[in-house]
Protein backbone atom coordinates (compact mmCIF):
# COMPACT_ATOMS: atom_id res chain seq x y z
CA UNK A 745 0.00 0.00 0.00
CA UNK A 746 1.25 3.47 -0.82
CA UNK A 747 0.73 6.60 1.26
CA UNK A 748 0.08 9.61 -0.94
CA UNK A 749 0.07 13.28 -0.11
CA UNK A 750 -2.56 15.41 -1.78
CA UNK A 751 -2.31 19.10 -1.03
CA UNK A 752 -3.41 22.49 -2.24
CA UNK A 753 -2.27 26.02 -1.49
CA UNK A 754 -5.09 28.32 -0.34
CA UNK A 755 -4.64 31.59 -2.24
CA UNK A 756 -8.09 33.05 -1.56
CA UNK A 757 -10.18 34.15 1.41
CA UNK A 758 -12.30 31.00 1.19
CA UNK A 759 -13.86 29.86 4.47
CA UNK A 760 -11.63 27.01 5.68
CA UNK A 761 -14.47 25.00 7.20
CA UNK A 762 -16.22 25.04 3.85
CA UNK A 763 -13.00 24.03 2.14
CA UNK A 764 -12.48 21.08 4.50
CA UNK A 765 -16.00 19.86 3.69
CA UNK A 766 -15.33 20.13 -0.04
CA UNK A 767 -12.00 18.35 0.37
CA UNK A 768 -13.69 15.58 2.36
CA UNK A 769 -16.12 15.17 -0.50
CA UNK A 770 -13.26 14.85 -2.98
CA UNK A 771 -11.75 12.12 -0.81
CA UNK A 772 -15.05 10.24 -0.72
CA UNK A 773 -15.24 10.45 -4.54
CA UNK A 774 -11.72 9.05 -4.83
CA UNK A 775 -12.77 6.24 -2.51
CA UNK A 776 -15.98 5.38 -4.33
CA UNK A 777 -13.96 5.26 -7.55
CA UNK A 778 -11.57 2.71 -6.00
CA UNK A 779 -8.59 5.10 -6.23
CA UNK A 780 -7.98 5.29 -2.47
CA UNK A 781 -8.21 2.58 0.18
CA UNK A 782 -9.31 2.54 3.78
CA UNK A 783 -12.10 4.26 5.55
CA UNK A 784 -10.50 7.45 6.79
CA UNK A 785 -7.33 9.38 6.03
CA UNK A 786 -5.31 12.04 7.85
CA UNK A 787 -6.31 15.51 6.81
CA UNK A 788 -5.01 18.78 8.16
CA UNK A 789 -4.39 22.44 7.47
CA UNK A 790 -0.77 23.54 7.54
CA UNK A 791 -0.38 27.33 7.28
CA UNK A 792 -2.29 28.12 4.09
CA UNK A 793 -2.23 24.60 2.76
CA UNK A 794 -4.71 21.77 3.10
CA UNK A 795 -3.10 18.35 3.17
CA UNK A 796 -4.49 14.83 3.03
CA UNK A 797 -2.70 11.47 3.28
CA UNK A 798 -4.71 8.64 1.70
CA UNK A 799 -3.62 5.06 1.00
CA UNK A 800 -3.59 3.73 -2.56
CA UNK A 801 -2.96 0.29 -4.06
CA UNK A 802 -0.71 1.53 -6.83
CA UNK A 803 1.81 4.33 -7.00
CA UNK A 804 -0.20 5.81 -9.85
CA UNK A 805 -3.73 5.24 -8.53
CA UNK A 806 -4.40 9.00 -8.33
CA UNK A 807 -3.36 9.71 -11.91
CA UNK A 808 -5.90 11.67 -13.93
CA UNK A 809 -6.56 8.78 -16.31
CA UNK A 810 -8.15 6.87 -13.41
CA UNK A 811 -10.41 9.76 -12.34
CA UNK A 812 -14.13 9.64 -12.92
CA UNK A 813 -16.63 12.43 -13.58
CA UNK A 814 -17.17 13.25 -9.87
CA UNK A 815 -13.46 13.35 -9.02
CA UNK A 816 -12.77 15.71 -11.93
CA UNK A 817 -15.72 17.95 -11.13
CA UNK A 818 -14.81 18.21 -7.44
CA UNK A 819 -11.12 18.82 -8.26
CA UNK A 820 -12.14 21.73 -10.45
CA UNK A 821 -14.38 23.14 -7.70
CA UNK A 822 -11.60 22.99 -5.07
CA UNK A 823 -9.02 24.45 -7.44
CA UNK A 824 -11.36 27.36 -8.13
CA UNK A 825 -12.07 27.89 -4.42
CA UNK A 826 -8.31 28.03 -3.68
CA UNK A 827 -7.15 29.62 -6.91
CA UNK A 828 -4.38 27.02 -7.20
CA UNK A 829 -3.82 23.45 -8.35
CA UNK A 830 -3.88 20.21 -6.37
CA UNK A 831 -0.44 18.67 -6.02
CA UNK A 832 0.34 14.98 -5.56
CA UNK A 833 3.34 13.31 -4.02
CA UNK A 834 4.00 9.68 -3.07
CA UNK A 835 5.17 9.64 0.56
CA UNK A 836 6.15 5.96 0.54
CA UNK A 837 5.01 2.38 0.95
CA UNK A 838 3.09 1.68 4.12
CA UNK A 839 4.92 -1.55 4.96
CA UNK A 840 7.62 -3.75 3.48
CA UNK A 841 5.69 -6.94 2.97
CA UNK A 842 3.13 -5.29 0.76
CA UNK A 843 2.42 -7.16 -2.46
CA UNK A 844 1.85 -5.23 -5.66
CA UNK A 845 -1.68 -5.48 -7.05
CA UNK A 846 -2.63 -7.95 -9.78
CA UNK A 847 -0.78 -7.44 -13.03
CA UNK A 848 -2.26 -10.34 -14.97
CA UNK A 849 -3.14 -9.57 -18.55
CA UNK A 850 -6.24 -11.68 -18.13
CA UNK A 851 -7.42 -13.23 -14.88
CA UNK A 852 -8.94 -16.72 -14.97
CA UNK A 853 -11.45 -15.60 -12.36
CA UNK A 854 -12.03 -13.00 -9.68
CA UNK A 855 -13.01 -13.45 -6.03
CA UNK A 856 -15.11 -11.05 -3.98
CA UNK A 857 -13.56 -11.26 -0.52
CA UNK A 858 -12.69 -9.03 2.41
CA UNK A 859 -12.36 -9.18 6.20
CA UNK A 860 -12.64 -6.92 9.24
CA UNK A 861 -9.05 -5.72 9.09
CA UNK A 862 -7.94 -5.35 5.47
CA UNK A 863 -8.05 -2.15 3.44
CA UNK A 864 -7.15 -3.81 0.16
CA UNK A 865 -9.61 -4.05 -2.73
CA UNK A 866 -12.56 -6.39 -2.05
CA UNK A 867 -11.82 -8.06 -5.40
CA UNK A 868 -8.82 -10.36 -5.77
CA UNK A 869 -7.49 -12.10 -8.86
CA UNK A 870 -8.02 -15.88 -8.93
CA UNK A 871 -4.85 -16.31 -11.02
CA UNK A 872 -2.28 -14.44 -8.89
CA UNK A 873 -4.28 -13.98 -5.65
CA UNK A 874 -3.50 -10.26 -5.55
CA UNK A 875 -5.76 -7.28 -5.10
CA UNK A 876 -7.45 -5.78 -8.16
CA UNK A 877 -7.95 -1.99 -8.01
CA UNK A 878 -11.62 -1.30 -8.67
CA UNK A 879 -10.92 1.49 -11.15
CA UNK A 880 -9.58 -1.11 -13.57
CA UNK A 881 -13.08 -2.52 -13.98
CA UNK A 882 -15.66 -1.07 -16.34
CA UNK A 883 -17.82 1.48 -14.52
CA UNK A 884 -20.12 -0.44 -12.20
CA UNK A 885 -22.65 2.18 -11.22
CA UNK A 886 -22.96 5.97 -11.62
CA UNK A 887 -19.28 6.53 -12.60
CA UNK A 888 -17.99 4.44 -9.69
CA UNK A 889 -18.10 1.31 -7.55
CA UNK A 890 -20.18 2.31 -4.56
CA UNK A 891 -22.42 -0.83 -4.48
CA UNK A 892 -19.28 -3.01 -4.21
CA UNK A 893 -17.97 -0.83 -1.37
CA UNK A 894 -21.36 -0.97 0.31
CA UNK A 895 -21.18 -4.79 0.35
CA UNK A 896 -17.60 -4.47 1.65
CA UNK A 897 -18.75 -2.26 4.55
CA UNK A 898 -21.57 -4.68 5.37
CA UNK A 899 -19.17 -7.62 5.37
CA UNK A 900 -16.63 -5.78 7.53
CA UNK A 901 -19.43 -4.90 9.98
CA UNK A 902 -20.52 -8.55 10.26
CA UNK A 903 -16.93 -9.77 10.57
CA UNK A 904 -16.27 -7.20 13.31
CA UNK A 905 -19.37 -8.39 15.23
CA UNK A 906 -18.27 -12.02 15.05
CA UNK A 907 -14.70 -11.14 16.04
CA UNK A 908 -15.86 -9.09 19.02
CA UNK A 909 -18.14 -11.97 20.16
CA UNK A 910 -20.46 -10.03 22.49
CA UNK A 911 -23.08 -8.43 20.27
CA UNK A 912 -24.85 -10.24 17.44
CA UNK A 913 -22.09 -12.79 16.97
CA UNK A 914 -24.33 -15.64 15.77
CA UNK A 915 -26.42 -13.41 13.52
CA UNK A 916 -23.30 -11.92 11.92
CA UNK A 917 -21.70 -15.34 11.45
CA UNK A 918 -24.84 -16.60 9.71
CA UNK A 919 -24.77 -13.59 7.39
CA UNK A 920 -21.24 -14.61 6.44
CA UNK A 921 -21.63 -18.39 6.20
CA UNK A 922 -25.14 -18.95 4.85
CA UNK A 923 -25.47 -18.82 1.10
CA UNK A 924 -28.99 -17.37 1.25
CA UNK A 925 -28.30 -14.58 3.79
CA UNK A 926 -28.87 -10.95 2.78
CA UNK A 927 -25.12 -10.37 2.83
CA UNK A 928 -24.42 -13.35 0.55
CA UNK A 929 -27.24 -12.37 -1.80
CA UNK A 930 -25.84 -8.86 -2.09
CA UNK A 931 -22.34 -10.26 -2.74
CA UNK A 932 -23.53 -12.84 -5.27
CA UNK A 933 -25.36 -10.14 -7.22
CA UNK A 934 -22.13 -8.09 -7.33
CA UNK A 935 -20.22 -11.16 -8.57
CA UNK A 936 -22.83 -11.70 -11.26
CA UNK A 937 -22.52 -8.11 -12.43
CA UNK A 938 -18.69 -8.03 -12.38
CA UNK A 939 -18.72 -11.21 -14.48
CA UNK A 940 -21.18 -9.65 -16.89
CA UNK A 941 -19.07 -6.46 -17.23
CA UNK A 942 -15.67 -8.15 -17.51
CA UNK A 943 -16.61 -11.53 -19.02
CA UNK A 944 -14.43 -13.06 -16.27
CA UNK A 945 -16.13 -15.57 -13.91
CA UNK A 946 -16.40 -14.01 -10.45
CA UNK A 947 -16.67 -16.10 -7.29
CA UNK A 948 -18.18 -15.20 -3.97
CA UNK A 949 -16.11 -16.14 -0.93
CA UNK A 950 -18.34 -17.91 1.55
CA UNK A 951 -16.99 -17.92 5.09
CA UNK A 952 -16.69 -21.38 6.64
CA UNK A 953 -16.77 -21.54 10.39
CA UNK A 954 -17.95 -25.08 10.90
CA UNK A 955 -15.48 -27.89 10.95
CA UNK A 956 -16.02 -30.10 7.91
CA UNK A 957 -16.18 -33.84 8.46
CA UNK A 958 -13.06 -35.71 7.40
CA UNK A 959 -15.00 -37.84 4.93
CA UNK A 960 -14.58 -36.15 1.53
CA UNK A 961 -18.01 -37.33 0.38
CA UNK A 962 -19.57 -35.11 3.01
CA UNK A 963 -18.31 -32.02 1.27
CA UNK A 964 -20.98 -30.53 -0.92
CA UNK A 965 -21.72 -27.09 -2.26
CA UNK A 966 -24.27 -25.51 0.08
CA UNK A 967 -26.22 -24.20 -2.88
CA UNK A 968 -26.44 -26.97 -5.52
CA UNK A 969 -25.30 -29.85 -3.31
CA UNK A 970 -22.76 -31.09 -5.86
CA UNK A 971 -19.30 -32.11 -4.68
CA UNK A 972 -17.14 -29.00 -4.54
CA UNK A 973 -13.84 -29.91 -2.88
CA UNK A 974 -10.82 -29.01 -4.99
CA UNK A 975 -8.28 -31.73 -5.80
CA UNK A 976 -5.54 -29.23 -5.04
CA UNK A 977 -5.82 -26.27 -2.73
CA UNK A 978 -5.65 -22.92 -4.55
CA UNK A 979 -3.27 -20.19 -3.28
CA UNK A 980 -2.67 -22.09 -0.01
CA UNK A 981 -6.13 -20.99 0.99
CA UNK A 982 -9.18 -22.17 -0.97
CA UNK A 983 -10.34 -25.78 -0.60
CA UNK A 984 -13.82 -25.63 -2.13
CA UNK A 985 -15.09 -24.13 -5.36
CA UNK A 986 -18.36 -24.59 -7.17
CA UNK A 987 -18.31 -23.56 -10.82
CA UNK A 988 -22.09 -23.94 -11.08
CA UNK A 989 -22.83 -21.47 -8.29
CA UNK A 990 -19.66 -19.31 -8.43
CA UNK A 991 -18.80 -19.73 -4.77
CA UNK A 992 -15.45 -20.49 -3.21
CA UNK A 993 -14.55 -21.40 0.38
CA UNK A 994 -11.96 -22.77 2.75
CA UNK A 995 -11.67 -25.58 5.27
CA UNK A 996 -12.53 -24.13 8.64
CA UNK A 997 -9.54 -23.55 10.91
CA UNK A 998 -11.78 -24.54 13.85
CA UNK A 999 -11.25 -28.00 15.20
Ligand SMILES: [Zn+2]
Nearest residue numbers: 846848869872
Ligand atom coordinates in the same frame (compact mmCIF):
# COMPACT_ATOMS: atom_id res chain seq x y z
ZN1 LIG B 1 -3.72 -11.39 -11.24
Ligand SMILES: [Zn+2]
Nearest residue numbers: 965968986989
Ligand atom coordinates in the same frame (compact mmCIF):
# COMPACT_ATOMS: atom_id res chain seq x y z
ZN1 LIG C 1 -22.94 -25.20 -6.29
